[in-house]
Amino acid sequence: MMKTRSLTALAAGLAFASASLLGTAQAADYYDGKNIRMIIPFSPGGGTDTFGRLISQYLGQHIPGEPTIVAENVTGAGGLLGSNEFAQRVDRDGTTLMTASGHLNLRAFLGLKGLRLDLDELEPVVASPMGHVTAISTQVGIEDPSEILEARGRLTKGITDPVGLLESLVALEMFDLDYRAVPGYGGRGDTRIAFERGELMINTQSTPAYLNSVQPLVDEGRVMPLYAIGFIDANGEPVRDPAVPDMITAPELYEQIHGEMPSGTIWEAFKVTVPLVQNTRGTVWAHDGIPEEAMAALRVGVEGMVNDPEFQAAAANILEGYDIMWGDDLGQIKASMAAASPEVLDFLRDMLNERFGTEFD
Template sequence: MNHFKKWIASALSFAVLGSSVFAQSEELESFYGGETVTVLIGHPPGGTFNLYAQLAAAHLGDHIPGNPEVIVQHMPGGGGSLAAAFFSNKAPTDGTMIAILPETLAIKQVMDPEGSLWDMNRMRYIGRFTDVTSVMGVRQGAPATTIEGLRDVGGNFACSGTTTGSAQTGALAHYFAGFNLNMVCGYDTATAGVLAVLRGEADLTSTIWTNWNATQREQLDSGAIIPVVQFGLKPIEAIADVPLAMDLVDDPEARAAFRLFAASGEVGRALLASPDMEGAKYQMFVDAFASMIEDPTFIADAEASRVPLNIALADELEEIKALILATPDEQTEILKVALDEGFK
């Protein structure tokens, strides 16, 4: 009799749970049906932020209950800082806005909490389209094209603003790995720095591998551009023989600084949920992203558009974010000094 009662109780609990899930699904479908979901980015049209935002706009709505329209909103300014501040403080919290924001937000927050007008503790990742590991490339014919040569002879390193990840790779290599670099900053974008190298105006620069691979494939294949260092936590498969920056140094503090810097690249081009979005809607976006990336239409579109994918799901990204936000103050200070001194 007791077994029968337990079976009845279990059956009833499953029935209640199923009813609750169905009701929640109906509620989400009712809310999102006819609604518009906005993907906010802090950069103008063009570039990888827009590339992945448009990919999300084309496909994510098909995996959200009610199939809402998904659009992209551009809010350029401060290298994405303007959009980050808006998203953290003024964005709708009802589940109608998500974002693709700079991968460096968490590390900027721990390094400059007062100057960071956002709180990554209140934002949650939905999923990543690709990592954005920076790779340093040198032109064929430059005074130095090897690690040893860059430490000895060195070269002119083209960079944009000193707060950009591509520029900071040069500063860190200069400070920690002993690269003899003349940091020539002031180019409008990382892409402009790449073009300066191709013209022979500079000797080397860094940009994310996605950019190198998409825009300079011919130069890479011909050897006109030689990748010399990659700034990730693990090697990129296509250039597995190119050393990681952290493997160029023995000092534990230097290795830790390179790991911290590389963690941001692992965040990559990822969708974020707005602060205070209710749990059911956040989980819905997580599930929608996971469903979208398995959709043959999405995969075919990405392949046809030559959009690189290196997917990571919400849990992995949240772990990386937590790791960055928990960085000890002393480690943060070491990185601050390196980024300051490395540009001199």
């Protein structure tokens, strides 16, 4: 009895081993002599583009078959042309990947007008997270973040592209703050200069940009950090931003002011928006329907890449203090999308549409 069982186990083990060997063999064959095209739907420069180029540079050599990955900026229509090309006009055989930003993911998720990208048909390969911090000018006359609702004067907040700032807007909405949105800024960097100039009163920056460029203003006493947007963990609970672990997060500040955690649709919206934007500041997507051996080869490649000390050294500066997301952790991206109820999506769309006129399909 004992013997048969161990025999079966052995057989099963052998079968598994050969299957996985076969799997690697097929995976090894799959990219042999092929090139992978990496579509980056933004112009060169900037965080997402740099992440995409970093991955293009190092991923290929770890994928069995060692395909060359060629990064290509397919720009136009604020990322729509490149995304739509990836969604509709390329072969779904794993030879085309795309690097998207968190905000592009959010646009696709909300169904922005003109965008044909359907995240349900895609599979994340590797991603990098990025937190954000909101600061306020001391000109508004408050001494502590908890007095935020007593802020005086015109609370101007610079808007670049409203969908691109959604996590910061949802946080402000959560506090029910009466702010004045000033659209027209070219990018977050421009809003930072305007903030420093005293044109804008409220400003949200990525955490590294905050630490680097806004912290000096804090030291001068001209601005005050309000809160970090914070992260949402796999259980849907808010946690602190690992890059600024001492800074209060938006939900915590809410609890401090109101004595209870935020609730209702706006809180659900916060819990959907924040992980989707912040976990995927740079996301490399593959099509869901690519051959299994291609997907296996990509997974093998990513594992090899993240364990490669050379990659780790190159990536350290680009990830700016956050850990790269790969393997099972990626499941969180899709899980947070699946958790979003239709009401929350409608709420977000309505908010963007009423306040900024953004149109969705």
